[in-house]
Amino acid sequence: MIRKHECLNNSTAPIWNRHLVLALGIPQLLITFISALFNSGVVLGMVFSKEFHKPIFILFCNLAISDFLCSSSGFWIAMLFITNPQSTVVGSKELLRAYAFYAMSILATIYNLVIIGVERYLAVSRSRGMRCRITRNQILSTALGIWVCAFSLGFMPLMGWNCLEKDKMSSLYSPLCMDYLTFITIPHCLVVLVLPLFTYLNIIIFLRKNQGTLGQCHTTYRLAEVQVARTSVLIWVLALFSYAPFFAGVVFDSTTQQCPSEHSRAIYIFRNFTAIMITINSLGDPIIYSVNMKKLGHKLRFLKLPSNNRIEVQVIGQT
Numbered sequence: 001m002i003r004k005h006e007c008l009n010n011s012t013a014p015i016w017n018r019h020l021v022l023a024l025g026i027p028q029l030l031i032t033f034i035s036a037l038f039n040s041g042v043v044l045g046m047v048f049s050k051e052f053h054k055p056i057f058i059l060f061c062n063l064a065i066s067d068f069l070c071s072s073s074g075f076w077i078a079m080l081f082i083t084n085p086q087s088t089v090v091g092s093k094e095l096l097r098a099y100a101f102y103a104m105s106i107l108a109t110i111y112n113l114v115i116i117g118v119e120r121y122l123a124v125s126r127s128r129g130m131r132c133r134i135t136r137n138q139i140l141s142t143a144l145g146i147w148v149c150a151f152s153l154g155f156m157p158l159m160g161w162n163c164l165e166k167d168k169m170s171s172l173y174s175p176l177c178m179d180y181l182t183f184i185t186i187p188h189c190l191v192v193l194v195l196p197l198f199t200y201l202n203i204i205i206f207l208r209k210n211q212g213t214l215g216q217c218h219t220t221y222r223l224a225e226v227q228v229a230r231t232s233v234l235i236w237v238l239a240l241f242s243y244a245p246f247f248a249g250v251v252f253d254s255t256t257q258q259c260p261s262e263h264s265r266a267i268y269i270f271r272n273f274t275a276i277m278i279t280i281n282s283l284g285d286p287i288i289y290s291v292n293m294k295k296l297g298h299k300l301r302f303l304k305l306p307s308n309n310r311i312e313v314q315v316i317g318q319t
Helices: 004-009 018-047 055-083 093-123 128-132 136-154 178-209 216-256 265-301 310-318
Strands: none
Touching (some): 018 265, 055 265, 093 136, 093 178, 093 216, 093 265, 178 216, 216 265
């Protein structure tokens, strides 16, 4: 167990120098700024899109909002690192606030990824009735629930679960407590890995089973569904690669239980790399679904059904 007062008494000279700080901080600032611009543009584009009434587009917009907040709080943390790099080692109240917003936005992104997978599973499921029950109001309520959960868990450090004046601190993410990081990281990493994997595997199995058994109109619509499912899988895979370094950092931090001064400089460089990878995820998401949603929009616009198939039109409108 790390005792904070012991670590502070045993602290040595700062591990950072000016050139290293700028080499790590400036790229992170640029990536977070570009990511924030991209995601804000995607949010505006989707809000004013004719397809925004569809549940999947609402979820993608919600994901863009969480990615925007993740980029913005990442920019805040990068500024704190450049102006006072040692505070990211020993911790500070301002850094605690930045970490709380960062945690909230990351949790919202994770929840959005899971809900997108569930929505895609329901959209391509065998039961038409299940597909029709996915309404706009239900998706909006789900989006609100995502933010309530993310806010509640992400802001726990500001509500007292921090190590500004306590022991058991994280040596890499001080002033966050190690038990809080473990509580947040491990369950959510398992959730974002297992649930979307289950839903996407079932989507692939279902589409392959029904390949070649559908009519012309169904086939055209299934192509649109496959496009959305493929987009969702790409976003999920990007998230796995982006969050894996952070997960490894938390596991390393919890198993070593060392004082910050006992870690080598390479460990803190890796910590900054994990933040860059999370921002790359926020930047990659809008690129993936902006390109693929454009293709999807074309498929849906060219989908013309006979007037005697009104039931199928209603089903498509609900998706």
